[in-house]
Amino acid sequence: MKVFVIQPNLSSDSETWLFRINQMLGENICGFAAFLEKESFYNNLPVFNLNGRNPNFMDRILIRLKLLKYNAQNTMRRELYNAIRSSGAEMILVQYATTAHSLWDVISRFSIPVYIYVHGFDIIWDHNDDTGKSIHPGNYRTDISKIGKSSNITFIVSSNCSLQNLLKIDIDRDKIKKKVFGVEIPLIERDYNKKEINILFLGRFVDYKGPQIVLEAFLKACEQGYKGNLIMAGDGPLKLSCEVAAQKSDYSQRVSFTGAVTAKEALALFEAVDIYSMHNCKGAVSNGYDTFGVTIIEALSYGLPVVTSTVGGPSEIIENEVDGILVQPNNVEEHAAAFVRLYNDRNLCAMLGSNGRNKIIKHYSSQKEKEALFEILHIN
Numbered sequence: 001m002k003v004f005v006i007q008p009n010l011s012s013d014s015e016t017w018l019f020r021i022n023q024m025l026g027e028n029i030c031g032f033a034a035f036l037e038k039e040s041f042y043n044n045l046p047v048f049n050l051n052g053r054n055p056n057f058m059d060r061i062l063i064r065l066k067l068l069k070y071n072a073q074n075t076m077r078r079e080l081y082n083a084i085r086s087s088g089a090e091m092i093l094v095q096y097a098t099t100a101h102s103l104w105d106v107i108s109r110f111s112i113p114v115y116i117y118v119h120g121f122d123i124i125w126d127h128n129d130d131t132g133k134s135i136h137p138g139n140y141r142t143d144i145s146k147i148g149k150s151s152n153i154t155f156i157v158s159s160n161c162s163l164q165n166l167l168k169i170d171i172d173r174d175k176i177k178k179k180v181f182g183v184e185i186p187l188i189e190r191d192y193n194k195k196e197i198n199i200l201f202l203g204r205f206v207d208y209k210g211p212q213i214v215l216e217a218f219l220k221a222c223e224q225g226y227k228g229n230l231i232m233a234g235d236g237p238l239k240l241s242c243e244v245a246a247q248k249s250d251y252s253q254r255v256s257f258t259g260a261v262t263a264k265e266a267l268a269l270f271e272a273v274d275i276y277s278m279h280n281c282k283g284a285v286s287n288g289y290d291t292f293g294v295t296i297i298e299a300l301s302y303g304l305p306v307v308t309s310t311v312g313g314p315s316e317i318i319e320n321e322v323d324g325i326l327v328q329p330n331n332v333e334e335h336a337a338a339f340v341r342l343y344n345d346r347n348l349c350a351m352l353g354s355n356g357r358n359k360i361i362k363h364y365s366s367q368k369e370k371e372a373l374f375e376i377l378h379i380n
Contacts, residue, residue: 001379002030004084006103007095010034010047016263017181017294018095021117024370028379031087033080048083050103052076081106091115091377097122097144097155098136104147115377116147117156120291123165128286130206130237145169156376158292159313165291177376181294182369183301185361188271190303190353192346196228199339200273200304202266202295205236208288210279210309215242215255217279217335222251224336226343233258233269266295270302274349275342277307280314281329293317297364300324300356305349307338317364323356 003025010032011019022029022042033048034040040047052072055063063069080103084092091113094100100107100116107114121127125141128134147153148171155176157163166176199218203209211232218230232242232255239257246255261269270276276299280290293314299306300317306324308314309331318324325342327334342349374380 001028001377002088002090003028003377003379004031004033004087004089004092005029005095006033006050006092006099006107008035008099010036010040010042020182020366020369021373024366024373025093025379030089031083033083048080050076050080077103077106081109084110093117093377095119097147100147101140101143104143108147108150111152113152113154114150115154115156118162118166119158120162121288123162123291124288125165125169126287128283128288130285132285141169145171148172148175154376159316161289161312161316162291179372179376180364180369181292181297182364182366183294183298183360184366185301185357186267186271188302188357190274190350192274192349197226197275197343197346197349198229198231198273199275199277200231200233200269200299201277202233202261202269202299203278204234205232205238205242206283206288207238207286208281208283208290208312210281211236211238211242212245213279213281213330213332213335214277215245216332217277217339218255219246219249219251220332220336221339221343222254224340226340228274228343229254229256231256231258231269231273233261233266235260266298267302270299270304273304275307275339276302276304277335277339278314279327279329279335280308281311290314297360301360301364303353303357305342305352306356307335307342309335318356319359321352323352323359325352 007018029043032042032045033050035051036047036049052075093115095117097116097118155166157176157178158180163176163178201211201214205211243257246252282289289312291313296306296314296317306318309329310326311329315326318326320326325338327338
């Protein structure tokens with residue numbers, strides 16, 4: 001089956017799962033479109049630039065002769081339609097509902113199957129930016145509902161909370177397919193018989209990932225006898241305030257900030273630490289929350305016990321007291337107590353880590369994700 005892929009960017013260290021999906025599709029991809037800064041290729045195919053292009057030589061001549069009024073957006077949309085049609089695509093796979101919404105005037109012209117893979121912020125209808133301003137236009141929710149009524153549209157979700165968000169805008173349940181993400185299973189052995197136990201936070205420093213709560217919980221755990229370090233990897237609007245809070249504490253030497261990391265660096269961090277933690281919650285400003293949790297399954301694949309809260313997709317992955325510890329959202333004391341408990345009970349660390357790794361092998365491997373994706377897309 002020939003698949004034309006449309007997604008916001010070609011590659012991003014924070015979206016390695018997009019790269020993995022495209023790898024799975026492999027030679028089935030007959031065309032590709034993304035917002036580009038420079039000319040790029042994928043599988044030896046030129047990637048169509050959704051940013052549009054400057055007028056070419058012929059365009060400039062027609063403009064000078066006043067025979068053409070050049071509009072970059074209109075030109076991009078016309079050429080995107082032609083690119084999809086000429087690719088021989090038998091289906092279109094669009095990453096994010098926001099991408100489908102912005103290009104719907106083009107996509108709607110095709111009668112072939114269109115799959116819209118939704119991921120989080122794009123189906124949280126009241127999601128705000130870091131200043132509290134809505135990230136979606138006022139008609140966005142209504143428009144997505146209308147798009148969902150088209151007979152050739154299918155939505156792909158990765159969690160039950162994403163599914164519920166689509167049902168809230170009256171998308172037919174039969175038009176929603178669930179497929180979780182998968183990861184490669186690394187070879188790893190854990191040793192918890194050591195003096196210090198190190199914790200990793202990896203993700204954007206935004207309110208709904210709770211970096212400030214993880215930090216505060218760690219500092220409180222140190223006060224209660226915890227021995228170890230906290231590595232905070234990532235970037236975002238809350239990074240500076242976390243750095244300031246860490247510097248003011250008595251345990252500043254135990255907290256390090258790496259900044260944004262590559263996918264390869266992230267995997268090295270998973271291997272180097274002993275516990276993985278976020279504090280997934282509903283953001284006080286953004287109203288956002290994680291609808292899945294790719295870093296959660298990556299951490300579990302490395303045999304790491306996970307500490308997070310009961311909000312959103314991560315709580316669908318983690319089974320409390322089986323492969324991780326779930327705490328109540330915004331409860332710093334409970335989060336700190338989980339750290340102390342794991343530090344004092346190394347057998348619990350080992351059990352949670354082993355159970356989590358076995359869960360990933362059984363339910364979240366890359367092969368299982370590929371099989372599920374191909375079944376949804378009807379690719380043999």
